[in-house]
Amino acid sequence: MSQIDFLNITKQYGSDTEVLKDVSFSVDNGEFVFLVGPSGAGKSTLIKVLIREEVPTSGDILFNGESVLQIPQTNISDLRRRIGVVFQDFKLLESKNIFDNVAVALDVVDSDPGVIRNVVPNVLAMVGLSNKMYNYPKQLSGGEKQRVAIARALAHEPDVLVADEPTGMIDPVASEEVVDILEKIHSLGTTVLMATHSQAIVDRLKKRVIRIQDGIVKSDKMGGKYND
Amino acid sequence: MTKIFENIISTIKKEKLLSISNLLAMTVTFIVLGLFIEVIIYSQTALKMLEQQAQITVFFKDDVPEERIMELRAQFQGDGRILDVTYVSKEDAFEIFKEINKDEPVLLESISANILPASLEVKSKNLSSLDELAEEYQVIDGVEEVKYFEDVIERFRYWSSVIYVVGIVTLFTLFVISYSVIIVTLRTTINNKGIELEILKLVGATDRYVKKPLMYQGIFFGGLSALIASLFLILGSVFTRLLGVFGADPDIYLASLKMDSLVFSVLLSVVLLLSGILLGYLGSLTAVKKYLKY
Numbered sequence: 371m372s373q374i375d376f377l378n379i380t381k382q383y384g385s386d387t388e389v390l391k392d393v394s395f396s397v398d399n400g401e402f403v404f405l406v407g408p409s410g411a412g413k414s415t416l417i418k419v420l421i422r423e424e425v426p427t428s429g430d431i432l433f434n435g436e437s438v439l440q441i442p443q444t445n446i447s448d449l450r451r452r453i454g455v456v457f458q459d460f461k462l463l464e465s466k467n468i469f470d471n472v473a474v475a476l477d478v479v480d481s482d483p484g485v486i487r488n489v490v491p492n493v494l495a496m497v498g499l500s501n502k503m504y505n506y507p508k509q510l511s512g513g514e515k516q517r518v519a520i521a522r523a524l525a526h527e528p529d530v531l532v533a534d535e536p537t538g539m540i541d542p543v544a545s546e547e548v549v550d551i552l553e554k555i556h557s558l559g560t561t562v563l564m565a566t567h568s569q570a571i572v573d574r575l576k577k578r579v580i581r582i583q584d585g586i587v588k589s590d591k592m593g594g595k596y597n598d
Numbered sequence: 599m600t601k602i603f604e605n606i607i608s609t610i611k612k613e614k615l616l617s618i619s620n621l622l623a624m625t626v627t628f629i630v631l632g633l634f635i636e637v638i639i640y641s642q643t644a645l646k647m648l649e650q651q652a653q654i655t656v657f658f659k660d661d662v663p664e665e666r667i668m669e670l671r672a673q674f675q676g677d678g679r680i681l682d683v684t685y686v687s688k689e690d691a692f693e694i695f696k697e698i699n700k701d702e703p704v705l706l707e708s709i710s711a712n713i714l715p716a717s718l719e720v721k722s723k724n725l726s727s728l729d730e731l732a733e734e735y736q737v738i739d740g741v742e743e744v745k746y747f748e749d750v751i752e753r754f755r756y757w758s759s760v761i762y763v764v765g766i767v768t769l770f771t772l773f774v775i776s777y778s779v780i781i782v783t784l785r786t787t788i789n790n791k792g793i794e795l796e797i798l799k800l801v802g803a804t805d806r807y808v809k810k811p812l813m814y815q816g817i818f819f820g821g822l823s824a825l826i827a828s829l830f831l832i833l834g835s836v837f838t839r840l841l842g843v844f845g846a847d848p849d850i851y852l853a854s855l856k857m858d859s860l861v862f863s864v865l866l867s868v869v870l871l872l873s874g875i876l877l878g879y880l881g882s883l884t885a886v887k888k889y890l891k892y
Contacts, residue, residue, distance in 0.1 A: 423800070444805060451802035461797045478803035522801060 371435055372396035373530065373561055374420065379429035381415050381585075389415045390426070391585040397563060399529075402556045404572050405565040406596055407582040413565035416582070417534045420563075421453055422446050434529070451479065454523030458535035460515040462507040468494065468518050469503045475525040493521040497551050513544020520551055531555055533564040537571065545571065569596035605811045606818050609787050616783050620819050621826075623779045624877070627772035628827030628870050634765040635866055636831070641758040648754060649725045654732050654746040657715040662740035664716070670738065671718055679727045684719040688712060715742060725751055773877065776823075780816050780881030781888070787815065788889045795890070809890065813882045820878020821871060828867030835863040 374397040381390040390412045397403050405413045418424035420431055422438055431438040433449065441449055462471050472490045481489075494500050497517035507515055516536055523531055533552060537545035549571050556562045566572060572579055572595065579594035580587060591598050610617040658667055667685065674683045686694070692711035699705050720735075722728055728746050735744045788795065798808055839859065 421800070447799075447802045447804045450800060455800060457800075461793075461800065463794055463797060465794075474798065475801040478798055478801060478807045480807075526802065 372432075373399040373401075373434060374563070375432040376416065376420075377430045377432065379416070379419060379426045379431065381412070381419065381424065382427040389585055390419075392429070393582070393585070393587055394429075395580055395587055395590055397530075397561060400556075400559055400561055402553070402562045402575070402577040403564070404575075404577055404579045404594075405563065405582060406567070406572060406579055407588070409567070411582045412585045413582055414534050417455070417532050417563070417565060420532065421450055421455055447479070451475075451526045452529050454526060454528035454531045456516065456519045456523050456531065456533040456536045458538040460507070460512075460519045460539075462515055462518060462522075464507050467504050467506050468499060468510070471507065471518055472522045472525055475522045479526075489525055490521075493524045494518075496524065496554070497521045498547075511544065512540035513547055516540055516544070516548050517551060520548070520555075524555065528560065530561040530563060533562070533566075535565055535567065537566060537568055542570070549575065572596040602811060602814045606815055609815055612790060613783065613786055616786055617819075620779045620783045621823050623772075624776045624819060624823030624874065625826045625830075627769075627776045627877075628824045628874060629830055630765075630772055631769055631873065632827055632831040632866055632870055634769055635869070636862075637761055638758075638765065639862070641754075641761060645751075645754055645758055648751050650721070652721070652725055652728060652747065652751055654720045654722070654728060654735065654744055656718045656720060656735045656738075656741055657743045657745070658717065659740050659742045660712070660715065662716070666740060667716055667718065674718065674720055679722055679724065679731065681721040681723045683721075686717045686719060688714050688716050691715065691717065725755075776877060777881050777884075780819060780878060781885040783819070784812055784816060784882060784885035785889045787812065788885070809886050812886050812890070813879065816882025816885070817875055817878040820874040820876070820881070822874075824870045824872075824874025825867075827874075828870050831870075832860075832863045832867060835859055 376393055376395055379390050379393040380388065382388045389410075393412070393416065405416065407413055415424060419426045420433070420438065422441065425439065433453070438449065463474065466474065469490055472493060473486045476486045476489060491500065491503065494503055497520050499514060499517055499521065502510065502514065507518070510518065516539075520531075520533075520536075531552065536548055536552070540548065545568060552562055552564060553575065576593045576595075578590070578592050579596065579598060581589040581598070589598060656670075664687070671683050671685055674680050688711045691714040692709075695709065695714060696706055720731065722731055732744045732746055735741055795808055
């Protein structure tokens with residue numbers, strides 16, 4: 371059984387803007403999948419419907435066999451803890467230091483302070499930011515901010531890590547570092563679904579590549595390249 | 599709990615003017631509510647006391663024998679409208695007169711018990727029957743004069759009702775203002791924290807986690823303003839007692855409640871505090887439902 375199934379997803383805004391048109395594909399447990407395609411192709415919308423930030427106009431999304439659309443509003447927070455998300459614009463809390471930015475992911479589910487004290491340094495070590503634990507986001511580079519966002523997404527040990535253009539706002543060197551971290555996380559068994567524009571990254575990693583264009587799946591290749 | 603207070607303090611720092619307006623509006627509301635309750639309770643108990651003390655005094659002509667007066671007394675006592683009847687003989691009236699005028703010996707020397715009329719003091723069960731009873735007594739043979747103070751009591755009752763109506767309207771208006779101020783304050787907080795709340799939701803925060811601090815914020819403002827208002831009223835009660843504003847014994851106004859005025863103020867504070875918390879809770883609930891969209 372696949373871990374994620376997008377089943378005939380259509381998403382329409384208003385009466386004439388169709389962002390996704392009958393999109394279907396599946397992601398298996400432990401896979402690393404690139405979602406590529408031009409801006410406005412519908413990659414981010416797919417991620418949003420996966421975490422129920424958006425509701426598709428038609429179709430369904432199964433996560434571990436369970437319909438995401440059938441999850442009651444009060445349980446969406448559970449889904450979002452099982453799917454860690456990294457955003458292009460980092461979405462860090464500027465008023466909190468790095469430790470607290472990661473801790474917030476555990477704090478929101480009333481985790482024990484002892485657990486928070488253990489987990490946060492571990493995930494920050496995993497992304498190489500142990501030495502910046504008490505810095506504030508404004509004191510970090512773009513690449514470092516994105517690593518904090520990854521650490522925060524990992525705090526719950528999610529089944530899937532979804533990254534929406536994680537290198538879109540950082541320089542190429544920092545992008546390489548971020549992708550190396552994602553690959554490391556993948557090698558530890560976590561499914562990674564990454565939307566990107568970066569041809570260099572996609573071509574270097576040689577993973578499964580799903581191309582979305584004009585709201586439909588144009589191609590889906592294992593070990594593919596950006597332009598396949 | 600520390601985190602909740604940190605959140606509230608941070609909000610107050612960020613929205614100083616709005617927080618102060620919120621606190622002031624609600625404090626004024628609760629002071630008015632407290633004063634209103636005090637005035638209502640005091641005036642109602644005073645009215646009850648006045649009603650209980652209201653009596654008709656039936657004065658008899660000098661030639662009416664005591665037996666006849668005692669007959670009438672027995673007759674009055676059998677009347678269902680009457681609570682109590684007391685006979686005041688000429689001698690009793692003279693004793694009362696002496697007591698009242700004890701500092702004026704010249705006056706006392708010139709008056710004897712024969713000058714003063716005997717009377718029956720009639721207390722009715724219901725204030726409204728005073729008029730009717732007075733009319734009936736006026737025509738009894740041997741009765742010289744019937745006196746009662748219905749006007750004073752009626753005027754007191756009228757003004758009590760006016761205070762009651764004006765108080766209710768004022769209070770309702772202030773409650774609406776306070777309720778709106780809470781909602782506006784929270785709307786500003788929600789708008790200012792928009793991105794933060796969105797991030798919290800995206801990292802898996804439950805609704806409860808996001809809403810809790812906002813709810814506590816409203817409850818805090820409601821509770822704190824009610825507390826300030828309560829302290830104000832308790833201090834007011836202490837000072838009026840010390841300064842003797844309502845005479846030597848202010849507790850007389852609460853006689854029918856069988857309660858010390860300070861104890862009454864403390865109980866009133868509890869009522870205000872609960873009202874504050876409730877108002878804060880309801881205001882927060884509305885604001886969170888209306889404006890918290892993520």
